[in-house]
Amino acid sequence: MADTMAQQRGAQHGATSPGDDGEPRRDFLKLVAGSFAAVGVGAMAWPFIASMNPARDVLALSTTEVDLSPIAVGSAVTVVWRGKPVFVRNRTAEEVQAARAAPLSQLPDPQADQARVMRDPWLIVVGICTHLGCVPLGQKPTDPRGDYGGWFCPCHGSHYDTSGRIRKGPAPANLVVPEYAFTSDTQIRIG
Amino acid sequence: MAIGLHDSDFKNPVVRWIDARLPVFTMMQKEYGTFPTPRNFNYFWNFGALAMINLMIMIATGIFLAMHYTPHTTMAFDSVERIMRDVNYGWLLRYVHANGASMFFIVVYIHIWRGLWYGSYKAPRELLWMLGVVIFLLMMATAFMGYVLPWGQMSFWGATVITNLFSAIPLIGPDIVTWLWGGFSVDNPTLNRFYSLHYLLPFVIVGVVFLHVAALHITGSNNPLGIDPKGPQDTIPFHPYYTIKDSVGVVAYLVVFAILVFFMPNYLGHPDNYIPANPLVTPAHIVPEWYFLPYYAILRAVPDKLGGVVLMFASIAVLFVLPWLDTSPVRSMRFRPLAKWFLVLWGICFLVLMWAGGKPAEGTYVAIARVATFYYFLYFLVILPLLGRLERPLSLPESIARPVLRGGGPLPAGAAAQPMEKA
Numbered sequence: 170m171a172d173t174m175a176q177q178r179g180a181q182h183g184a185t186s187p188g189d190d191g192e193p194r195r196d197f198l199k200l201v202a203g204s205f206a207a208v209g210v211g212a213m214a215w216p217f218i219a220s221m222n223p224a225r226d227v228l229a230l231s232t233t234e235v236d237l238s239p240i241a242v243g244s245a246v247t248v249v250w251r252g253k254p255v256f257v258r259n260r261t262a263e264e265v266q267a268a269r270a271a272p273l274s275q276l277p278d279p280q281a282d283q284a285r286v287m288r289d290p291w292l293i294v295v296g297i298c299t300h301l302g303c304v305p306l307g308q309k310p311t312d313p314r315g316d317y318g319g320w321f322c323p324c325h326g327s328h329y330d331t332s333g334r335i336r337k338g339p340a341p342a343n344l345v346v347p348e349y350a351f352t353s354d355t356q357i358r359i360g
Numbered sequence: 361m362a363i364g365l366h367d368s369d370f371k372n373p374v375v376r377w378i379d380a381r382l383p384v385f386t387m388m389q390k391e392y393g394t395f396p397t398p399r400n401f402n403y404f405w406n407f408g409a410l411a412m413i414n415l416m417i418m419i420a421t422g423i424f425l426a427m428h429y430t431p432h433t434t435m436a437f438d439s440v441e442r443i444m445r446d447v448n449y450g451w452l453l454r455y456v457h458a459n460g461a462s463m464f465f466i467v468v469y470i471h472i473w474r475g476l477w478y479g480s481y482k483a484p485r486e487l488l489w490m491l492g493v494v495i496f497l498l499m500m501a502t503a504f505m506g507y508v509l510p511w512g513q514m515s516f517w518g519a520t521v522i523t524n525l526f527s528a529i530p531l532i533g534p535d536i537v538t539w540l541w542g543g544f545s546v547d548n549p550t551l552n553r554f555y556s557l558h559y560l561l562p563f564v565i566v567g568v569v570f571l572h573v574a575a576l577h578i579t580g581s582n583n584p585l586g587i588d589p590k591g592p593q594d595t596i597p598f599h600p601y602y603t604i605k606d607s608v609g610v611v612a613y614l615v616v617f618a619i620l621v622f623f624m625p626n627y628l629g630h631p632d633n634y635i636p637a638n639p640l641v642t643p644a645h646i647v648p649e650w651y652f653l654p655y656y657a658i659l660r661a662v663p664d665k666l667g668g669v670v671l672m673f674a675s676i677a678v679l680f681v682l683p684w685l686d687t688s689p690v691r692s693m694r695f696r697p698l699a700k701w702f703l704v705l706w707g708i709c710f711l712v713l714m715w716a717g718g719k720p721a722e723g724t725y726v727a728i729a730r731v732a733t734f735y736y737f738l739y740f741l742v743i744l745p746l747l748g749r750l751e752r753p754l755s756l757p758e759s760i761a762r763p764v765l766r767g768g769g770p771l772p773a774g775a776a777a778q779p780m781e782k783a
Contacts, residue, residue, distance in 0.1 A: 218539075221553065227543045247640060251544035254640045300665060302524035303517065303642040323644050324521065325660060325721050341665045 232360035234352070237291065245308045247296060250359045254296035254304055255347060256320070257357075260331060265289055267318060268332035275336075278343045282332040285346050293357065294333040294344035298322040305329060305344075320344070391577055396595035397602055398583035400760050404478070405581070405602075406609030407471035413610060414464045415569065419562050421457040425450075429509065431555035433548045436511035437636045455625040456617075461503050462628045463617050465651035468496060476703060479691030480582040486683035488575040493679045495568050500652070502561040505554040507649055512633035517646050519546045519554070525659075528669040545639060586691025587756055594760035645720060653717030654710055658736070660721040661729040671733070678740045685740055687748025695754040699747050706739040 233250040235257055240246055245258035260268075268282040286292055298305050300322065306312040307320035307329075315321030315328035317336045322329075327338030334343040349359040368379035368386060379385040428447050430439040443450035472492070475481055481489035508519045523540050527533040542549030580589070589595050596602075620627065628650055632643045648656050655672050662668035678685075693700035709732040716729040 221542055221549075222539050223541075223543050224549070227547075227549065249640070252547045252639060253545045300524075301521040302527075303521065303646065304640060322642075324642060324646050339660075339663055339665060339668070 232358055235357050235359065236355060237357060238355040242290065244310070247308050248359070250295075250347060255359055256292070256294050256296040256308060256333070256344075258292045260290045260292055262290075264318065264331040268330060268334075271330060271332075271334075271336075277335050278341070280332075280334060280343055282334075285332050285334075285343070287349075287351060291357075292331070292333060293346065293349055293359065295347050296320075296344070298324065298327055298340055299335065299342040299344065300325055300327055300338070300340035391598075392603075393597065393599045395577065395598040396589070396592070397581055397598045398589055398760055399594060399596045399601075400583050400585060401581070401602065401605065402584050403605075403609060404470070404474040404584075406606055406613075407467050407474060408576075409606040410467045410609060410613050411464065411471055412569065413613075414460060414467055415562070415565060418457065418460050418464060419566075421453050421460060422559070422562065425453050425457055426559065429555075431509070431552050433511060433551055433637070436509060436551060440510045452621070455621045458629065459617065459620040459625060461506065461649070462620070462651065463613070464499065465503070467613070468499065469651075472496070473707065476706075477693050477700075478582055478584055479586050479686070479688075479693070481683045482686065482689075482691050483683065484579045485575075485582065488572060488579060489683060490680055491568055491572040491575060493676065495565055495572060496679075497676060498561055498565045498568065502558060502565065503649065503651070505558040505561070507633075508551065508554045509558060510633060511551065511637045513635045513637055513641075513643050514630045514633040514646070516546060516637035516639065517642055518648055519550065521646060522648075523550075525669050525672075528666040530666070547639075582691060583760060584692060585694065585757060585760055587760060590759045647718050650714065650718070653715075654713035655717075657713040657717030657729040658733045660717070661726060661733045671737075675733075675736060678737070682740065682744075686744045688744075688751065688753065689748075690753040690756065695756055696747075696751060697754060698751045699744070702739055702743050702747070705735065709735045709739075 231251055233248055233255070235246075235248050235255075237257070237259070240257065240259045242259050243261045243264075245256055247254045247256055249255070265282070271282075273279040273281065285294075296304050296308070301324065303322050303324035305320035305322040305327070307314040313321045313323075315337075317328055317330035319329040319331045319333060319336075321327070322338065322340065325339050327340035328336050329340075329344055330336050332343075333346070335341070347359050349357050352358050365380040366383040366386065368376050368383065370376045370379050370385055375385055425443065428439065428443045428450060430436055440454070443454050445451075447453075475489060475492070504518070504522060508515045523537055523546065526540060527537045529536060538544065540550070541547065542553060583589075630647065630649075635643075647653070655675055658675050659668045659672040662671050688696065688699065690696055693703060712732045713729060713736065716725050716732065719725040
């Protein structure tokens with residue numbers, strides 16, 4: 170039945186050579202037309218989708234300079250980089266010691282403190298909990314700093330240590346170390 | 361009658377002229393006038409109509425609020441305060457809109473519960489049910505984005521937490537979040553697109569509601585007995601019987617709505633949302649709006665980030681396959697002596713999750729949420745599939761007109777087996 174119909178259609182279009190029922194040729198045409206349509210729809214959809222990605226002015230605001238000289242040992246400041254808080258902490262010797270003493274095998278996201286800082290006392294991390302994006306507490310001396318002396322996220326109870334590494338709670342990863350560089354001894358540029 | 365024109369029954373010449381060319385009057389008469397409807401609805405069957413009315417109230421108040429609102433991070437909060445203080449009746453529009461969202465979820469949760477209790481999701485109404493779940497998802501997206509617009513602390517941090525859920529997706533998660541934000545944090549581009557989508561989605565909901573109702577009018581309504589109407593003696597015309605019954609429900613609904621709006625307009629809100637958004641300070645205790653709390657509790661009950669997100673979405677997704685998980689052919693819980701108690705327990709677990717979601721994520725609250733989450737899924741994935749085989753349902757009544765009453769007593773004289781004139 171299907172064969173007969175195919176033969177009729179093939180005959181109508183005069184597209185068949187004797188003994189060929191026309192189907193492979195028709196399948197090919199359908200496939201090519203369908204593929205072109207799909208690519209065309211995708212090409213037209215792309216500008217709409219891409220328009221929702223960060224615009225050029227948003228991307229342009231991607232570096233922040235920080236003067237480190239007013240930050241006393243043991244204190245911290247919060248600066249804004251790309252609309253996010255960045256914690257800049259001048260750690261005490263004990264805090265650095267505590268961060269380095271922690272055995273890597275006990276860390277959910279193992280990373281040595283040395284790999285997370287450029288100069289010993291200065292810890293620079295994005296102040297956004299890697300769980301669901303809250304800002305952890307611990308920047309002010311009066312804030313709770315969690316069980317490991319770093320930061321504590323009040324939203325869902327993640328504890329970070331003095332290297333900004335996750336130690337306890339639902340967050341899957343350490344606080345992110347942004348790209349930064351020392352432009353002088355007392356100046357950094359983030360981004 | 362000219363060829364190609366609809367043969368209209370209407371006498372009024374203007375109505376008849378229109379109806380012959382575009383039979384909207386005939387359609388309304390068929391779908392809402394004479395539409396044969398089971399004669400035994402209880403008040404649970406009001407909630408579809410109530411949801412429809414609620415949707416119209418939300419769209420009406422929303423359109424007028426949009427005339428005064430400014431979707432910009434520096435002005436959004438102040439423009440909402442201006443609506444509250446300076447715009448004529450702005451306070452009324454905003455309180456109706458904000459509490460209308462809560463009323464919408466109350467109504468829809470009862471509507472869904474009705475479906476669960478009386479088995480309205482079973483064949484042949486599977487697609488009708490699935491369209492309803494789609495509406496529910498669209499409602500959640502719309503409500504979430506609407507809550508962001510006032511740009512208070514809860515707006516900002518709610519948006520941050522919820523959009524960050526997508527960062528749990530392996531590999532492409534962070535890129536998706538940046539794309540959703542239009543930047544590197546929740547900021548002005550995010551507010552702008554949420555406003556655009558918050559205006560769009562209600563009209564998408566209208567479209568899906570149309571399909572939901574269209575599907576309903578093919579299968580016909582379920583009813584408290586869960587058995588099919590067997591003839592005209594089992595049905596009554598929608599108008600005037602159910603238009604009037606729905607009207608009674610509408611009055612009760614509006615009383616509750618008015619009490620919320622006029623006497624306790626901020627009862628269901630969170631005071632922190634009257635603090636302007638501050639990207640550098642997270643409030644000590646972030647909670648979503650009450651209607652999201654059960655899912656939030658499920659999210660937090662799992663100690664793993666991806667696992668929590670997956671389970672939260674699965675708690676809604678499981679509803680899509682519910683018609684195939686429930687293997688019992690009996691629809692109404694009235695005739696399922698075991699299943700009804702398991703469903704009651706499920707309902708209690710849902711409320712427990714709602715309560716636990718509003719508490720801090722620590723200690724016993726998490727433990728309780730875990731137990732409730734476990735049962736939430738156990739009911740759908742294990743209990744319902746098994747009960748279809750293990751449970752012995754009570755005997756079903758012969759027809760809607762001759763139900764098996766408690767104690768098997770007869771119907772009041774004249775009520776049974778009287779064929780209705782119209783239907």
